[in-house]
Amino acid sequence: MNNPSKRSIQGTNHWPGAHSRRDVLRMGAAGGAFAMASGARAMARPQTGGGRDTLVLVFLRGGADALSMVVPTQEAALYAARPTLGVSAQNTTSLDGFFGLNEVGARLLPWYLSGNLAFVHAVGSPNPTRSHFEAMRRLEQGAMTGGVLQEGWLARHLRDTAPPTPTSSARAIAIDRTLPTVMQGGPAALPILTLAEFGLGGPPATRLARAGRLETMMNAAPLPDGPAGLTNLSTIEQLAPLDFGGRPLPPGVDYPPTKFGQSLYEAATLIKSGAPVEAIEVDSGGWDHHGFLGPLDGRFALRLRELSWGLDGLMSDLGGDADRVTIVVMSEFGRRVDENGSGGFDHGRGGVAMVLGGSHVNGGVVHSNWPGLEPADLDGKALAVTTDIRDVISEVLVKRMNTANLAVALPNYTPSFLGLVN
Amino acid sequence: MSTSQQRVATPSSSGPDARPRTLPWLAARGAFGFAPAIEVEITQLGHDGWVAWQLDLDLVDDNALDQKLAAYPWVTMSAIDIINDPSMDTVELGHEYKGLRLLRAVESKRQLFERVCQFWEDHFNVYMGSYFRFVEDRTIWRPMALTNFPDLLRGVSTSASMISFLNNELNVVGAGNENLAREILELHTLGVDGPYTEADVREFARALTGWTFDDDRLSPSFGTAIFEPSLHDFGSKTILGTVYDQGLGQAELGGILQMLAMHPSTIDFVTGKMARFFLGDNAPPQTVENAKVLWLQTGGDIKGIVRELLNQRAVETVAIRGGTKFRRPFDWYASIFRSTGAQVPSARQNYDNMALLGQAPFEWAAPDGYPEDRERWVGLVAPRWKLAASFARPHLGGAWNHSFWDFFGLVHGVPRAGWARRLNQRLAGGRLSPVDVSEIQAHLDSLPAMASNEDLLGEALELVFASPSYQIV
Numbered sequence: 025m026n027n028p029s030k031r032s033i034q035g036t037n038h039w040p041g042a043h044s045r046r047d048v049l050r051m052g053a054a055g056g057a058f059a060m061a062s063g064a065r066a067m068a069r070p071q072t073g074g075g076r077d078t079l080v081l082v083f084l085r086g087g088a089d090a091l092s093m094v095v096p097t098q099e100a101a102l103y104a105a106r107p108t109l110g111v112s113a114q115n116t117t118s119l120d121g122f123f124g125l126n127e128v129g130a131r132l133l134p135w136y137l138s139g140n141l142a143f144v145h146a147v148g149s150p151n152p153t154r155s156h157f158e159a160m161r162r163l164e165q166g167a168m169t170g171g172v173l174q175e176g177w178l179a180r181h182l183r184d185t186a187p188p189t190p191t192s193s194a195r196a197i198a199i200d201r202t203l204p205t206v207m208q209g210g211p212a213a214l215p216i217l218t219l220a221e222f223g224l225g226g227p228p229a230t231r232l233a234r235a236g237r238l239e240t241m242m243n244a245a246p247l248p249d250g251p252a253g254l255t256n257l258s259t260i261e262q263l264a265p266l267d268f269g270g271r272p273l274p275p276g277v278d279y280p281p282t283k284f285g286q287s288l289y290e291a292a293t294l295i296k297s298g299a300p301v302e303a304i305e306v307d308s309g310g311w312d313h314h315g316f317l318g319p320l321d322g323r324f325a326l327r328l329r330e331l332s333w334g335l336d337g338l339m340s341d342l343g344g345d346a347d348r349v350t351i352v353v354m355s356e357f358g359r360r361v362d363e364n365g366s367g368g369f370d371h372g373r374g375g376v377a378m379v380l381g382g383s384h385v386n387g388g389v390v391h392s393n394w395p396g397l398e399p400a401d402l403d404g405k406a407l408a409v410t411t412d413i414r415d416v417i418s419e420v421l422v423k424r425m426n427t428a429n430l431a432v433a434l435p436n437y438t439p440s441f442l443g444l445v446n
Numbered sequence: 447m448s449t450s451q452q453r454v455a456t457p458s459s460s461g462p463d464a465r466p467r468t469l470p471w472l473a474a475r476g477a478f479g480f481a482p483a484i485e486v487e488i489t490q491l492g493h494d495g496w497v498a499w500q501l502d503l504d505l506v507d508d509n510a511l512d513q514k515l516a517a518y519p520w521v522t523m524s525a526i527d528i529i530n531d532p533s534m535d536t537v538e539l540g541h542e543y544k545g546l547r548l549l550r551a552v553e554s555k556r557q558l559f560e561r562v563c564q565f566w567e568d569h570f571n572v573y574m575g576s577y578f579r580f581v582e583d584r585t586i587w588r589p590m591a592l593t594n595f596p597d598l599l600r601g602v603s604t605s606a607s608m609i610s611f612l613n614n615e616l617n618v619v620g621a622g623n624e625n626l627a628r629e630i631l632e633l634h635t636l637g638v639d640g641p642y643t644e645a646d647v648r649e650f651a652r653a654l655t656g657w658t659f660d661d662d663r664l665s666p667s668f669g670t671a672i673f674e675p676s677l678h679d680f681g682s683k684t685i686l687g688t689v690y691d692q693g694l695g696q697a698e699l700g701g702i703l704q705m706l707a708m709h710p711s712t713i714d715f716v717t718g719k720m721a722r723f724f725l726g727d728n729a730p731p732q733t734v735e736n737a738k739v740l741w742l743q744t745g746g747d748i749k750g751i752v753r754e755l756l757n758q759r760a761v762e763t764v765a766i767r768g769g770t771k772f773r774r775p776f777d778w779y780a781s782i783f784r785s786t787g788a789q790v791p792s793a794r795q796n797y798d799n800m801a802l803l804g805q806a807p808f809e810w811a812a813p814d815g816y817p818e819d820r821e822r823w824v825g826l827v828a829p830r831w832k833l834a835a836s837f838a839r840p841h842l843g844g845a846w847n848h849s850f851w852d853f854f855g856l857v858h859g860v861p862r863a864g865w866a867r868r869l870n871q872r873l874a875g876g877r878l879s880p881v882d883v884s885e886i887q888a889h890l891d892s893l894p895a896m897a898s899n900e901d902l903l904g905e906a907l908e909l910v911f912a913s914p915s916y917q918i919v
Contacts, residue, residue, distance in 0.1 A: 171638075202822055208819075230893070252824035
């Protein structure tokens with residue numbers, strides 16, 4: 025093709041009426057003094073404005089196929105390489121004339137139109153690995169090149185950046201089986217499989233006394249066991265008034281009936297309560313589609329439908345609280361441009377990231393230094409990486425998380441901000 | 447291969463029938479925790495004598511466990527027999543197999559063997575996405591766990607479950623897939639800091655082409671690894687400076703894996719990892735050095751390496767230095783059954799419990815296996831506390847196979863004022879911290895005089911299993 029693909033699409037489009045949803049959110053925030061008071065305890069609502077967002081990190085595990093999600097519908101080379109799996113323009117909604125959103129992900133569209141959702145395309149790690157394991161580790165450690173770092177980038181951010189208000193309960197929660205690499209080595213980070221099950225068991229009559237005994241024991245326990253135990257106890261106490269199973273949803277709001285949906289619902293419960301949690305991690309697994317991918321009706325479509333439904337549910341559920349929330353969605357890599365013999369795509373390079381949130385997000389844009397899809401444009405038959413994912417992470421850490429020292433959180437890198445958030 | 451003749455086990459310096467001071471440490475590192483039976487065994491045989499006995503599997507009668515496992519006949523079935531039996535739900539079988547892993551850890555008399563198996567499960571981790579994995583657990587992972595490292599490496603590298611897990615069936619001549627090659631170098635042999643380059647990964651991947659598995663459900667060899675010459679790259683390869691240019695095909699891989707298995711970086715990496723697994727971060731350097739020398743001298747004899755790492759002097763040194771390991775969820779869960787003697791629940795129930803605790807066996811999705819590092823696990827204690835509260839009070843419900851009466855013997859005849867000390871001896875071999883013991887006792891003392899034994903023991907057991915010193919070994 026005659027190479028319009030080398031252009032930068034960044035900031036080319038702002039839709040008329042793009043601020044309608046944003047205004048609603050702003051109004052919600054202005055009137056939003058519905059600080060939660062439950063039982064004897066009322067949780068202080070964190071300060072907004074110069075304060076700090078709650079970061080919601082969603083990892084699409086397995087390598088999500090960016091080219092089936094945010095489709096470069098004007099690229100003839102895409103359809104040449106994907107004779108059976110290419111998503112045609114008519115199955116997308118145009119985002120800016122060049123990219124179209126797969127119709128399966130339609131529940132994301134209103135947020136894009138309202139300016140609360142920005143995409144970043146051809147984004148990823150400069151490290152060429154196509155091993156899930158190594159790519160995830162590097163992405164979460166922020167160690168794209170060179171050796172292994174000891175902690176995750178979020179852990180280093182938390183360690184160096186004091187909490188907005190002193191707290192003894194968890195600063196970061198992974199709604200996950202174990203603590204993900206991105207939080208490892210940080211202070212007050214807990215993995216909690218499901219918040220609905222989080223708490224002490226045993227008879228209520230002795231619960232307080234048992235918690236008190238455990239607290240004394242933890243105070244005498246060695247590092248890092250003791251502090252981790254104390255964080256658990258404080259967090260149990262902090263979250264005890266919250267109902268993670270039965271909080272009624274606002275009218276018209278729903279989540280997918282899956283573990284992913286349940287996790288996002290719990291994340292919203294946490295955020296809306298005003299609990300002093302600075303980061304929440306949620307996994308969306310199962311994106312490793314080597315075969316039977318089915319961008320409109322197969323395995324990929326199932327994942328994309330769940331993802332867009334879940335994010336729509338979360339944003340709608342948050343309402344005005346979205347003004348102090350930044351949601352970042354990323355995957356360890358994208359997939360190859362050419363389809364393989366089993367109706368799927370093998371591991372590739374460039375992917376797509378999303379940033380969602382309240383009025384601080386400069387959405388309605390697909391940021392991309394588009395590399396093109398002609399054979400010579402590719403990196404080992406895959407979409408090349410032209411935007412470092414650390415640019416996305418850095419901008420959020422600096423502008424929305426008050427990070428004290430970006431060079432510690434993401435060492436050996438000088439980021440360029442894309443203007444994703446204010 | 448060489449299975450070197452083992453040294454005859456000699457009684458420890460403390461002599462048989464004197465309780466070795468290292469007993470609680472050995473029970474927690476060479477076994478899945480303290481239990482009445484292991485106390486008798488180690489006391490009778492001495493520390494080093496027990497280790498030597500455990501490493502000679504023929505001497506350790508495991509008939510009682512085998513009879514329980516016989517209730518699950520599919521455990522010994524081949525992949526083809528399983529898929530040809532319409533009554534078999536392979537997903538459910540997988541869940542049960544994971545639950546049986548706990549039964550083995552609790553009830554096997556071959557405790558040290560089960561610990562070694564656990565180490566290799568993580569080192570050569572394969573997520574159990576299919577029943578290939580549990581079939582090959584029986585045919586490859588477990589029978590080779592105590593042989594020698596080169597044979598074990600060959601066995602797992604050419605297993606159908608590893609090949610499919612790391613996509614080597616997609617790695618064919620002219621269209622390489624580096625996944626398996628990279629992980630063998632990075633995770634299984636040389637280590638991430640090992641002396642290999644990206645070019646070595648690519649060259650090694652070429653050598654692995656053609657190693658695939660039979661996925662034809664009508665074939666008698668369904669589910670087994672095969673070498674397919676038409677998919678193999680017969681050209682010359684250079685790996686770590688050694689040229690493999692004879693076009694040996696199937697036989698080529700064995701030579702490469704032998705070279706990797708005996709490479710000094712592999713010996714450093716894997717021995718160090720085994721030392722951390724058994725002894726923690728404070729393993730005496732001389733012990734680790736001795737184990738490396740043994741590896742070199744014996745061709746990677748696993749029994750000899752394990753015996754060296756767990757020798758009495760090494761464990762004593764670690765104990766004196768106060769080095770500890772944080773029990774992972776699986777080990778914690780196994781230990782509460784071993785220490786109390788409580789009947790293990792159904793395989794399916796074990797699986798559900800371990801999933802809630804965060805460490806269902808064979809379910810770590812990445813090829814590096816469940817991590818050992820403390821940071822990963824110390825935050826995940828609340829699920830243990832909740833499970834302990836339920837386990838300690840079977841009279842209040844829960845899907846348990848034990849009752850309060852299984853616990854009552856622990857404190858029978860002891861006045862309430864002595865329960866915490868007694869439970870420390872009976873459940874932890876006396877290793878709980880003084881603070882923890884005194885807090886548990888103070889809690890018991892604070893409860894009403896009229897409280898029932900069920901309620902009191904429930905409170906005490908929950909706190910023992912939740913206490914920070916019970917989490918470490």
